[in-house]
Amino acid sequence: MSFEDMKTEEFRRQAHDLVDWMADYLAGVGDYPVRAQVAPGAIADQLPAAPPKIGEPMAAILQDFQDIVVPGMTHWQHPSFFAYFPANASPPSVLAEMLTATLAAQCMLWQTSPAATEMETRVLDWLRQLLGLPDGFHGVIQPTASDATLAALLMARERATGDKANDVGMAALGADGVRLTVYVSEEAHSSIEKGAKIAGFGRAAVRKIATDDRFAMRPEDLASAIAADRAAGMTPACVVATLGTTGTGGIDPLLALAAICRREGLFLHVDAAWAGSALVLDEHRWMIEGIDAADSIAMNPHKWLLTNFDCTAHWVRDPDALQRTFAINPSYLTSAETGEVIDYRDWGVPLGRRFRALKLWFVLRYYGAEGLKAMIADHIAWTEELAGAVAAHPDFEITSPRSLALFSFRYRPRSFDAQAGEDAALDALNERLLQTLNDSGALYLTQNKVRGRYAIRFSVGARTTTRDHVMRAWEVIQTTAASLSTGG
Numbered sequence: 001m002s003f004e005d006m007k008t009e010e011f012r013r014q015a016h017d018l019v020d021w022m023a024d025y026l027a028g029v030g031d032y033p034v035r036a037q038v039a040p041g042a043i044a045d046q047l048p049a050a051p052p053k054i055g056e057p058m059a060a061i062l063q064d065f066q067d068i069v070v071p072g073m074t075h076w077q078h079p080s081f082f083a084y085f086p087a088n089a090s091p092p093s094v095l096a097e098m099l100t101a102t103l104a105a106q107c108m109l110w111q112t113s114p115a116a117t118e119m120e121t122r123v124l125d126w127l128r129q130l131l132g133l134p135d136g137f138h139g140v141i142q143p144t145a146s147d148a149t150l151a152a153l154l155m156a157r158e159r160a161t162g163d164k165a166n167d168v169g170m171a172a173l174g175a176d177g178v179r180l181t182v183y184v185s186e187e188a189h190s191s192i193e194k195g196a197k198i199a200g201f202g203r204a205a206v207r208k209i210a211t212d213d214r215f216a217m218r219p220e221d222l223a224s225a226i227a228a229d230r231a232a233g234m235t236p237a238c239v240v241a242t243l244g245t246t247g248t249g250g251i252d253p254l255l256a257l258a259a260i261c262r263r264e265g266l267f268l269h270v271d272a273a274w275a276g277s278a279l280v281l282d283e284h285r286w287m288i289e290g291i292d293a294a295d296s297i298a299m300n301p302h303k304w305l306l307t308n309f310d311c312t313a314h315w316v317r318d319p320d321a322l323q324r325t326f327a328i329n330p331s332y333l334t335s336a337e338t339g340e341v342i343d344y345r346d347w348g349v350p351l352g353r354r355f356r357a358l359k360l361w362f363v364l365r366y367y368g369a370e371g372l373k374a375m376i377a378d379h380i381a382w383t384e385e386l387a388g389a390v391a392a393h394p395d396f397e398i399t400s401p402r403s404l405a406l407f408s409f410r411y412r413p414r415s416f417d418a419q420a421g422e423d424a425a426l427d428a429l430n431e432r433l434l435q436t437l438n439d440s441g442a443l444y445l446t447q448n449k450v451r452g453r454y455a456i457r458f459s460v461g462a463r464t465t466t467r468d469h470v471m472r473a474w475e476v477i478q479t480t481a482a483s484l485s486t487g488g
Contacts, residue, residue, distance in 0.1 A: 004055070014058050021062075026077070026091065030464065033441025034078045036071065043072040079464040080443040080473055085246070085274045085406075086461030090306035092366040096359035097308050107353045110341035117342055120357035123364065127301070127313055130369055131279035134292055137315035140322075140347040141356045145273035146191035148298035148314040149240065151348055153182065153192075153199040154325050155295070155316070156238035156267035163324060170200035180237040181229050183207045185217040185252055187245035189271065201237075215250030215400060217241065223260055238267040241294075243287050244275025247448045247457070249403025251275065255290030262293050270297040273312070277304035278380070278404050280373050304379075304461050305372060307363045311356045314348075322347055379405040379460045382470045386458065389474060395481065399455040400448075408448050408455040411481045427454035429484065436480055443473045 006014075046068045076087045107116035124139025142148045157165050160180055180201050184192050186208040196206050207225045209217045226236045239261050241252040254270065261268040270291065276299025278284040291297065298314040301307035316322050327346040335343075345351050367375075387402040390409050400408040410430045416422070434447055434456050448455045460470060 006058075010058070014062075017062075022094065026094075029075050029077050030079045032070075032075050032078065034075055034080050034444040035438050035441060036074045037439075037441055038072050043068060074444070077462060077464060078444070079462055079466065079469040081462050081465075082458050082460060082470075082473060083444040083446040085303050085459055086463075087302060087309045088304065088306045088461070088463045089308045090363060090367075090463055092362040093306060093308045093359040096362035100355045100358050103355060105355050107355050108345040108351055109335055109343045110337055111335040113355065116353075116355045116357060117344060119361055120344065121342060123357050123361050124313055124315070126364055127360070128315060130364075130372075131276060131299070132282070132285045132288065133279075133297065133315065136317060137297070138317075138319040139313060139315045140344055141360070142298070142312040142314045142348050143310045143350070145189075145271060145298050145300055145312050146195065147348060147350075148296070148312050149189075149191050149269065149271060150195040150198055151314065151322065151325070152240070152267070152269035152296045152298075153195045153201065153238060155318075155321055156182075156269070157199055157201070158321065158325050159267055160235055160237035165200065166325065179205065179234050181205045181207055181234045182237060183209055183222055183225060183239045183266075185209055185215075185242055185245060185250060186211055187215050187248055187250045188240060188242050189246050189273070192240050192271070205234075211250055214403075215245060215248040217250075217252040217257065219253060219256035219260060222257065226260070226264055226266070236264060236266055238269065240269045240271055243270060243272035244278075244403065244406070246274070248400035248408065248450060249275070249406040251287055251403060254288060254294070258290035258293035268294045268296075270294050272297055272299040274300065274303050274406075275404055276300070276313075277372075278376055280305075280369065281377060281380075284404070301360055301363070304376060305363065306367060306375070306463055307360050311360055313360075319347070375463070376405075378467075379465070382465075382467045383407065383458070383460045385467075386460075386470050386474055393478070399450040399453065405460040406457065408450055408457045410453070410455050411484075413481070413485050415485060423453060430454045430456060433477075433481055433484055436484065437477065440476070440480070442476050 075081065077089055105113040105116060107113040110117045120141055121139070124141065128137055128139060142151065157170075157180060161178060182192070182196050182201055182205055184206060188208070193203055193206050197203055207229070209221045209225060212218055222239065229236050239257055241254055241257050243251050243254070258268060260266070272279075272287075275287060276297070279288060295318070296314065296316045298312055300312050302309040302311045323346040326348060344353055383405040384402055387398060387407045390396050391398050395411065395413045396409055397412050398407060398409050410426065411433050412426060416426065431447070431454055434445060438444055446457045448457045
């Protein structure tokens, strides 16, 4: 049997059909249930246990896509998706992804795709300017914020050990009494703890610093923790400040933390994965007061800047230190231009790299700064209006104050009797409310624990969301909550 490839004309015909489906999907995504309405195992049960022996026609494959795959998808582009943080896909970004897939380049070196490397450098500098970051930061696109955090932790490790950890390993350094510590907010993302494990710090080395009533890290507690660790023979290495924590939207006081890091000689990484997008608006630039002292900062265009997942913008002050952390130079990865150009293979964990800059270039050119500002300003304004309505309702309470386009709340009906175990009963009631809302398919929210109590997060950020969707969600929440109270 000989290999038979798809002919160009068939590809053209199938591609046109797929683009029609894609356009219809983007236009009608709001007609689907937000969250997949299937039970565990339902999709796997429809997939054969063994691969096909002979090729199948595209018509059959696409029909199965429609019948099996689509019902098993949670629709992140749905206008009533208020869970997690957004993962926006805009039409210009989707078109760029199609071109990226067609070019199918592996962009590890300048030589393997000069356009990919040079566009990445330039478009990251465009974005730096758009967000109000100062000169002196050098950008690279990482797959996710978790990758950027890991890169920062590894850089911090090398600085704290005089670039020895890469050579002799953390185990050898530990035998010499070197024990590194990392400092984060108690609200910080779990990827930091995961990165500390991978980088060899260990989970026990992560210090979770208490937060204030706005869920921001307390600088005085950070300073005390560093002093205590030094007194115990530890080597404080890194602080990760968060702008917009996942659970509560806490924004760490960067200026105060930067002063501590400068005084103590610690590496400072800023995780602005979500809230960094709001820096397009001048009125939110207060969040980066003190950024001049940061060693690195990362934010996700794939969250709130209309660029398909995955695309994390990561800027560093010292690109040479980043490259020393990651560079391995076998002969087969050198080229005539090595040393004279940027080879992004040395700027992160993966060797292989997709042409991610293309979709960001499309997005920034199509929408421009003003378009992106308008979308984010709307999302923040609608969230502020909704949080006000929730706070004013006698049967609901805000559990974490609005931060940009995020807040959390819980249902606390006036009829709820004060009793022993009240908190546990309220937790159960709100868990039931969230499950009922999500099971309905009308909207999608996520849970959180705020100071140990069950809460419901509300995050606005989808490209297709309008004020009507936000207010309609509030109506559904109230109606559903009342039905639970009355036994409906």
